[in-house]
Amino acid sequence: MRYGSVTAVDNVSFTVEAGKLVTLLGPSGCGKTTTLRMIAGLEIASDGQILIGGQDVTRLSAADRDVSMVFQSYALFPHMSVLENAAYGPTVKGLGKEKSREMALDKLALVGLKGFENRYPSELSGGQQQRVAVARALVLEPQVLLFDEPLSNLDAKLRRRVREEIRELQQDLNLTVAYVTHDQEEALAVSDKIIVMSNAKIAQQGAPRALYEEPANAFVADFIGDANLIDVTVTAVVDGRADVAIGPASVSLPARGLGPGPAKVAIRPESLLLSGQVGQSSLPGTISKCAYLGNHLDIMVETPVGELFVIQYGHHAMLEPGTPVSLSFAGSGVTLIPPA
Incomplete structure (x- = not known):
């Protein structure tokens, strides 16, 4: 991904296997969020290919890719109830009010928010808002779920609980997830594979334990723990x-x-x-x-x-x-x- 003479993502190549959670980890400005936005179709790659389920989606718009994104700020609509927020995707896709409602109720129950349907985002805790955002992302059953720094707005205790919930949900539903964070502990706790990025490139990728115990270079050794x-x-x-x-x-x-x-x-x-x-x-x-x-x-x-x-x-x-x-x-x- 190039912006004029600046290369924000430089020859980054990796595979996220179906049903696995892969984390892009690195300091601010290393290219991890740009990489995630390229997968989402919010940025169009200057070069290279992005394949989802074997299909080349490099030039497709975000709406035409089978992905959903959970943003750092959750991006919930404050004037809509929890149910309306969760049903937003299928409603916009024209699936009908009843069908959309049914799909949303199903996913809200899945993330443990049954009984919260009529509340508004301002009436929920940070962790509950996070789960509404996940339910809304899951409602159309995307091939890939993307998380951009999903826990950065939460306090330390809640962060631990919500990251456990995300990992549990991902494993129970066999979701394919690409997850961005700058928090090493979070990455170690939730990931099947970690991709450590530095200066727009991949510094090392592998299982959490391998990266912690066998860092490829001084940057990875110092950054992970x-x-x-x-x-x-x-x-x-x-x-x-x-x-x-x-x-x-x-x-x-x-x-x-x-x-x-x-x-x-x-x-x-x-x-x-x-x-x-x-x-x-x-x-x-x-x-x-x-x-x-x-x-x-x-x-x-x-x-x-x-x-x-x-x-x-x-x-x-x-x-x-x-x-x-x-x-x-x-x-x-x-x-x-x-x-x-």
């Missing part, structure tokens, strides 16, 4: 395993195609384990900050390889700045990053 990115040296590689020097500590990691020499390693904060014992595979350190966050502590530790972020789950005592500690590495969450 927190990661300490450290310059290290691969001292030897034997049978696909690399001996890695992390400051004075030495660890063995999957080589991921790297040979001996300088490299980077991504360490998840929960994969750094605090103890008082210093050994060959541990880093000496000093506590610089410690914050209590209810179910865990956020800790900053000054080490020979720089300041590292550590998360300690469970009810541990607060650690005073200046306390000497030793950091060892968990069996997972420590990954070599292929060079850019």
Whole structure:
């Protein structure tokens, strides 16, 4: 997708399998919403092809594509009741008042809004408005359902509940969904596949766990969850395993195609384990900050390889700045990053 000399979506290619939820994830301005709007037909691709169910829809208008979109703002009509909002699609398509009403009632029951038909959007909570928007999108039973940042208007607690509802609905109804968000936790929670975008291109795509545990580059490692990115040296590689020097500590990691020499390693904060014992595979350190966050502590530790972020789950005592500690590495969450 080009706007004059600016390429907003650059040679992006992916497949959403029927019955799966695929998330486009990335920071603001990376091209994810533009990609979604191209699928919807709200933007016409400058180049390339868009196929839905094997049919080329690249040049078709939004009305001629078998897709429905749930917008960030829900875009509900404030002067219409819940039932009228849900029945809007079939009414406009000329399916008759009775048929439209029947289809809308069916989908409202499906999203748990039976009994709310005569209310107006202003009389609903954010989560209920979200479900009206989903019912309205589902009423014509589209081949593909599109979500654009659907939870960004909700508070944190409601966001978790509604994302669970969306995932449940998608799985129960076997819906094919393309979903856009900039929230990594949301993407990890709802997706069958995540496509991480950066600067109008795909940085990496795959299952949530694969992206978290085996990021393709430093951008993905840092964007999906927190990661300490450290310059290290691969001292030897034997049978696909690399001996890695992390400051004075030495660890063995999957080589991921790297040979001996300088490299980077991504360490998840929960994969750094605090103890008082210093050994060959541990880093000496000093506590610089410690914050209590209810179910865990956020800790900053000054080490020979720089300041590292550590998360300690469970009810541990607060650690005073200046306390000497030793950091060892968990069996997972420590990954070599292929060079850019």
